[in-house]
Amino acid sequence: MPWQETTPGRYEREFGSIEQFYRQIADAGAVIEKQQFLISCSIKLKESPSVTKLQRSWKALRFLFPQLAAQPDEAGFKLTYTVPSPESITTWMQETFIVDEATNSADNLYASLKPTALFQLYFLPLSREILFRTPHWRIDGTGLQILQNTLLQILADGPPNIVFDGSEITRLAPSLNEAAAVPRESAPHISQAADAELDGFRTGPPSIPIETLPNILPTCPQRYRTMFSADVTQQIISSCKVRGITVTTAAHSALVIAMQSYSQHDCDSSMGGTGGVKYTGITALDLRKYLSAPWNGPQSAVSLYHTGLPFRIDLNKHRDFNAIAADMGATHARNLRHDESRNAVEFLTSYVKKAVGALSATPEEPLKAPAFQTLSSLGVINNNLQSKRNGKASTVEIEDWWLSVEIINRVLGTTLWTWDGQLNLSVSYNGAFFERSFVEKFIDGWGRELTRALGVE
Template sequence: MSWTQVSERRYERPISKYEMFFLLPEDVSGALFNGRRTYTIFSRLKVDLDLGVPPLEIENALRHAWKQVRYEQPSLAMIREESKKVYEVPDKAALQAWLDRTFIVSDDTDSELPAREARPIEQATFYYFPKVSEIVFRAPHSVIDGMGTILFWDTYLTALTIPNPNIAFGEEGIRLFPIIDEILGIPETPSPESVERAAQGLNDFAKVVPGIGPISRTNKVPPTLTQKRELVLSEEITKAIIQGCKRNGYTVTAAVHTAIILTMAKYADPTQTTKDSKYVTITAQNFRPKLPAPYNSSKCAISLYLYGWPLIVDEPVTSTFQEIVQIVSKHYKTVFNENPANVIAGGPFFDAILALVQDPAFSAAPHPRDPLVNGLGVLENHLHQEYDSADRHVAVNDFKFSCDGTMGYSGIHFYTFHDKLRVVYGFNEAFEDESDIQIHLENIQKVLLEEVVA
């Protein structure tokens, strides 16, 4: 599974199971919807740029930083060829072609338009919207995860404020990142015990799918535009929620996820849900804090360093906040942190999922209805509000993160930035109504205020 240099300018390795987990739905949606791939990551920064150059040269500075990130982290430009990941050291013409294809300057004033239309991209792509001073990063989820995206911005803004004038492509292939199993020393051939544990985890998940979930027209109509509704709580409310969580002995992540579960239960499709229905999802957990340097830092942002495991809540329709938050808290605290057997089974669990979704019977069975949920924590732990050097200054005024959706799976991402808790609900307007999404967000806030702050 390691990278191999097969010629002077070419490196290859097999596609990993973690990449394939995202590649399969990307491929299916791309084939069905004219290259519009589901799960494409969207991340936007609103910035003040004081780069010590004339306004007309800001674009060049941004482009150079994009090139510098590729040089420092060549995984940014790897491509897929059948069952392989490939990186080729570019000559001058190939580098310019990559820049022309992946660095886009737009006169639009709506920086969310590429994501709203789910515009097809083959590689990670950077957008600059000078009229609104916003920069956007879009990438296939099979290339990078949510925390990696935050770390990418730290890498990029560092390169923007501290440019390297002496970039010489040629030896950067040695910096291609290994997959997570290699770093953790997990063997490629899993033990029978880890395979059995993974199978049990998947069986627990499969028994309760499709879960609860909101009313949706998925599989009844074709997708149209992907939308993102955002709930931004004030500094005062965010502070009160943080204090309430500390007082009550659980994390903000557990509290927000619990509020989401209760909201899904309250607005579940009444034709598909009973009081005995279970909530089910797979939580993706960032593994970088458990990895050695440099893999735990922004120096290795362009990577998939995560594991997943099912979270199941019995009878959420009739359960209280306190009952559910204890289950969610235990899951986040112990599923990997106090359970090395689950860590070893993390890879086989992805193997089991891939086998399941490629089984023809899976297509005919009910699919999960509950939105995917991912908490990204306090962004300032990884992304500064300001980046400075002797002659350059960048202020990051706002951050937004979501994923494009073309196959019916909604996604809820939440994080804190500038002392404000933000919840972003990504959905496809063909499947769910924007007015319903707004009601869901308002109910999430209501639950947090009543159960955590009060």
């Protein structure tokens, strides 16, 4: 259902399928004040802006992307946007724009914050960092980069004086279901295609299980990353081009090999592979290129226009890096709109309903719940977020950028991105289930396996 005015100045629409998926996952941790996949993303600036200018820029950003202030109902089925009064704007600013003058690092801050349904911005003057905090059901990684780019351009130009007059409602983003014209009714062939997509998860737990600490309840979210120099990153890119694969495919394939030495299965690590193991997982794929204007461009910032599709690789047949990369590359290269047998856009509604059931089953013994890793590729961040913005009033430059999601289960949420010519390998995890030393060894080993497989020194 598209946005509709229900009373003067009040607009509603249904949650889309992907939004419902992430909302249900987020709500599952509410009883312990945790939120799975809550996004924290830091921008470290070279020079600290004034609080007043940043605050006014945040207000202007809301005018451009009013969905920043949309509110969910308790059931998680509807979003509501109300054209604001001056008083409600003041309240929203107080709730969402927070200046933390005492904390010297976004790293220290994000792990201690309570979850929220709001999209919030924290400013840390001591470290010159802007920390974006949002539930994943509000936005995805690509959209967040676009949003950040717009905010910094507003800051560089000098924030304008904004008057909310209701005209902003034309910029409320539709759900993915509406933007992609997903059929509301699930015909038999659509349901069958969704079943076929999920077949891999019906044969066993996702991924290659990893041993964890014997704790049941999660504690604080943690993150770790390793970076390659610009020179090594360029060598990685060049080697991938020669092999006809993407950096994402290469990194994912190297991750499969690197994690096998930590698997709880019996593994044969000769030839760089394993025996008797099937690698299953989910890969996140951006869907903006399949949408029509304006939702395939910058106007799509505050939206959730991606999906996660499962894959399965038989490591008996695909034992070394090149074989795994060939199979993994086919998964990453799928045309989701024109795949005749499995049009992922067409079966989205049916697929998400089935996926929620398949992925949310509670294990009988929590200590034996499978621990595994997932991988998300954010691509080249500079394609959406420029490191330097020249504006009418000033120049704004970014010194560093990182993103992490809150994990409350036994998942190692691995992520890769390239920022200013440097490839980053990152992981989000929960400190209750993994020792820091193990995580560092695991991610550093992933990096070594990537360079070894590509012949990069």
